[in-house]
Amino acid sequence: MKITHISKILFSLMLSVSLYAQDGIMNQGEMVSKKVYHEIPFFNTKDEIVQFVTLKGKSFKFIFDTGAPLAISNELQNSHQYPILHLVPLKDAHNNSDTIKIVLIDTIQIGNIVFKDIPAVVIDFKNSPIGCQNIDGIIGSNIARFLLVQFDLSQNKIIFTDQHDKIIFAKEKLPIILDNQSNAFFKVNFNDTIIDSLHFDSGMGKLYDMNISTAKN
Incomplete structure (x- = not known):
C-alpha cells in the first residue's frame, strides 16, 4: 500500500489535533x-521513504512524511511508556468517540542527528488500512x-543538514510559510491571475492536487 494512504488517514486525525492545539x-x-x-x-517518489x-x-522502522507530525505506534507507546502531554477528543464519521494521545519523546535519533523532548501522536497503525x-x-x-531538507531527485536521496x-x-x-505545527505551505500562480496555496506533503505520492475552487476559477 502506498504512503499516500497514510496522509489520507492522518488528515482527519491531525485536523482534530490542529484545532485542539492552536498553541503549537x-x-x-x-x-x-x-x-x-x-x-x-529513495528509489520511487510514489513509494514510502x-x-x-x-x-x-x-x-x-519509520517513514518520512512532511504532511504529518512525528508519530509512533501503539506498540511503541505501550513498551516505552512515554509521558502523555494531552488527550485529544476525536469523533469519526459515525459519531463514535475516541481520544488521541500526544506524548513526549525524550530522545530520538535519526542517523547522527539527536532530538530531545519532541511531541508525537500515538497511532494504531496495525489496525488501520x-x-x-x-x-x-x-x-x-x-x-x-x-x-534544511533537500529532495535530490537526480541522486535519489533526501538530505538532512543544518549546514x-x-x-x-x-x-x-x-518563500515557505510554516503553520503552528510546522506544516510547510507555499503559493503558486497560474497565468499570473490564479493563486493557490499548496501544502508540501511528501507522503501524497502525487505532484499536485488542485482544490475545487481553484479549478473553477
Whole structure:
C-alpha cells in the first residue's frame, strides 16, 4: 500500500489535533546535534521513504512524511511508556468517540542527528488500512523544522543538514510559510491571475492536487 494512504488517514486525525492545539504544542523540543549531515535514499517518489530511527538504544522502522507530525505506534507507546502531554477528543464519521494521545519523546535519533523532548501522536497503525506497512512511526514536520531538507531527485536521496554549504540551492526560490505545527505551505500562480496555496506533503505520492475552487476559477 502506498504512503499516500497514510496522509489520507492522518488528515482527519491531525485536523482534530490542529484545532485542539492552536498553541503549537507539537513544536516543542530541540535538536541537540550541531553541524549534522544525513542522507536518506529513495528509489520511487510514489513509494514510502523508509528511515530507521533509534529510540532507547533500539532501531525502529519509520517513514518520512512532511504532511504529518512525528508519530509512533501503539506498540511503541505501550513498551516505552512515554509521558502523555494531552488527550485529544476525536469523533469519526459515525459519531463514535475516541481520544488521541500526544506524548513526549525524550530522545530520538535519526542517523547522527539527536532530538530531545519532541511531541508525537500515538497511532494504531496495525489496525488501520496501512497495517501492511509494518511501520513503527512517522518522521514528520515537527522534526523536519529543525533542518534544511533537500529532495535530490537526480541522486535519489533526501538530505538532512543544518549546514547551508551542504545544499545546492536552485536559482529560483519560493518563500515557505510554516503553520503552528510546522506544516510547510507555499503559493503558486497560474497565468499570473490564479493563486493557490499548496501544502508540501511528501507522503501524497502525487505532484499536485488542485482544490475545487481553484479549478473553477
